[in-house]
Amino acid sequence: MESLQLLVVSLKGKSQTLIENSLAEANYSFEITHADSKQHALLACGEKKFDVLISNCKLSDGPVTDLVSVLGDLLPCLVMAEGKCPFTAESILFIPETNYYISCSEQISWLTHLENTMAIWENAAKERIALFNQNYNNLFETALLRCAEELSPGNESTDTAILNTLDLLREVLDISRVYICRKYGSANHATEIVQTLEVCAPGVASKNRKNSNVNYPYYKSWDRSFSAQKPVQIKYAALEPDQKSWWQTRDMQSFLAIPISYNETWDGFIGFEDSMHPRDWSTSEISFLKSVSELIHEKHMHFQNTPVFQNNNV
Known part of the structure; x- marks a missing residue:
């Protein structure tokens, strides 16, 4: 099984440890590349192919939506936020507007959302590729007619x-x-x-x-x-x-x-x-x-x- 290539943006310290521990507990083989800004994330994507982007919702150089809009067609993007559990006060990473989170005591459940995100992106990519190929073939048919006329x-x-x-x-x-x-x-x-x-x-x-x-x-x-x-x-x-x-x-x-x-x-x-x-x-x-x-x-x-x-x- 090939290692999951992760690009992690602006997540450090305990947040980074939570991601690493949860993936390890679920027996994922993975490699993480760190970037501390949108600019560095884009540069990293120019040098290496990644399977998933995991980004902090708060970035030092502007809205995370800009990063997702640029990279969203290239790879699945998962935006996370840092916070504290209201019941235990332990540090957690959570996925906004969902019930998925990672904490020291609960490390596995968020992976369901990660896997769903990857599956949805893959299906959408296949549809885009099929549409592109169809349009490309239509272009060739039209071009061939023009060549025959010429x-x-x-x-x-x-x-x-x-x-x-x-x-x-x-x-x-x-x-x-x-x-x-x-x-x-x-x-x-x-x-x-x-x-x-x-x-x-x-x-x-x-x-x-x-x-x-x-x-x-x-x-x-x-x-x-x-x-x-x-x-x-x-x-x-x-x-x-x-x-x-x-x-x-x-x-x-x-x-x-x-x-x-x-x-x-x-x-x-x-x-x-x-x-x-x-x-x-x-x-x-x-x-x-x-x-x-x-x-x-x-x-x-x-x-x-x-x-x-x-x-x-x-």
Whole structure:
């Protein structure tokens, strides 16, 4: 059983001891991180993942409601107050507007409220995730229709249609850089990867060969994945030292390549780079991008013997 990770804010002395003793008596495995203010609590959440926030209702730097409103979507929040039992005068921690409290003589009952709080939050989080996924899938459906319209054979300019499509993908995925790479070569010539069209987010430097004059590397290990219609995902931090130097020039934290294939061979790929986050790509995102790559090939590539994207930057 993993330890319960608690963030405890502005509870010290006897109050802190009451929480620790009650959890220990109930055989909880737990670790406590202390914060003495809202600011320090927020900083702690940026450095570590917690299961529950337990906060004093009185904070030195403002209302506890501010803290709960910020962190409430991230983890269950339990607000407690310090006081004295009116009958025994012993120190207690109590949950406002409930009958749950902790004292030296009664340590267990409040855990029922803690567990209920965690269960309610978990159910609400599942509902939020389900709604988010539904909205995200609806977004992908709408974006796919827009891509199909943009890539319709009636559009006069292939390059413009592709650029508009790539820019739509960049916007939908909130990504730094999207581009097309084509594969050149034959049995008698070395395989070369050529980056052609590219779009970038505002403020992100272009890495088109026209601007950077950097040869795109060819990884033989990608052949197996691309030939099987599988994407390639890379996180910069997980790269081997001899591979990091090239990717460092692109200011890349995470990378996804969706193959563009024809007759069971891959002709190139659509590259997606996030310069901000070591990103994990969801199944729905990859499925959506595979559909777009099929559209790109079907509408503009499969009927041509030569690559549709002429390399004007080499």
